[in-house]
Amino acid sequence: MRRYGSAVLLLLTGGAVLRISLFSELYLRYVQAALRPYLVISGALLILLGLVAAVRGMRQTPEAEEHEHDDHGHSHGPRIAWLLTLPAVALLLFPPPALGSYSASREETRLAAQGVGSFPALPAGKVLDISVAQYSSRAIYDSGHSLKGRTLRMTGFVTHGSNGTWYLTRLLVTCCAADATTSKVEVRGDDAPQTDTWVTVTGTWVPKGRLGTDGAWPPVLAATTVKQVKEPADPYEKR
Structure with missing residues (x-):
């Protein structure tokens, strides 16, 4: 042989x-x-x-x-x-699963290398589907407060923080899973699902901290509904 x-x-x-x-x-x-x-x-x-x-x-x-x-x-x-x-x-x-909460927890807090400024207007609509990364960027850096008064819907997996805090989390990739970085949103107003559960959260922006500072991260969303969903075929957001 x-x-x-x-x-x-x-x-x-x-x-x-x-x-x-x-x-x-x-x-x-x-x-x-x-x-x-x-x-x-x-x-x-x-x-x-x-x-x-x-x-x-x-x-x-x-x-x-x-x-x-x-x-x-x-x-x-x-x-x-x-x-x-x-x-x-x-x-x-036995193909390995996609990266999840463990990888997200290993990723240090990183603020995007961009300054505070106005963002393009968001599309009209009663409920706006937006990525976790887009929400984070606008919540932290948008001086025009384009998220204010909008009902927003995002999908991601659940990670947990301290004192009952939980986050809607997505991993962003440029090329492959090896260069993945974390984007997450703190969800308030609903009980925390189990870690790594995929959910779609609908809610509204909650201002936090001063724009462009560590105090504004992670951004906050006041949830009105949290619905468990199936993990998407492509689990990563793109830059």
């Missing part, structure tokens, strides 16, 4: 990449949608290389294999290499 080690590893890795990118939308847990073609191409190439390696292994004679591994000091290399198949099998069978 040593002759097929590299082939099996390539096939498993390629199969795992294709499973999350070509046959499902699980790749959205790790990278942006624009990277899907590259994942599909990479998975297909790995499958192709695995097939080539398998054919070469079939053509290799037992005598040639023994000749390659006649040095006892290298005889354990292929056996150790089989351990590399474990991450590929795990990705194939």
Whole structure:
């Protein structure tokens, strides 16, 4: 079986990449949608290389294999290499979930590198759907107070703070999950759901602190309704 080690590893890795990118939308847990073609191409190439390696292994004679591994000091290399198949099998069978409350709690408070100023007017409508990041930016930096008097609706997952405080949280990505940063809104007026529960919250802006300072973060929303929802296929907000 040593002759097929590299082939099996390539096939498993390629199969795992294709499973999350070509046959499902699980790749959205790790990278942006624009990277899907590259994942599909990479998975297909790995499958192709695995097939080539398998054919070469079939053509290799037992005598040639023994000749390659006649040095006892290298005889354990292929056996150790089989351990590399474990991450590929795990990705194939048990894809890791999207980042959640643990990652959000590890992210230090970061205020956007922008000054206080007027923001563009918000669209008209009785209830305005807005991202957590957009709400945070306007609540902290908008001198025009464009959120005032508006009924707003946002979706995110639940994280908990101290003394019963809870937050509607989303992670923002530029390229992939590795560069994720946190955006969150403190929700008041409703009981806290369980951590990592996805909810849609409707409510109104509550002014807090002086604009552009740490005292304005995290922004506050007075909730009128909190509805549990299913985790979206793409759990991250985009910058």
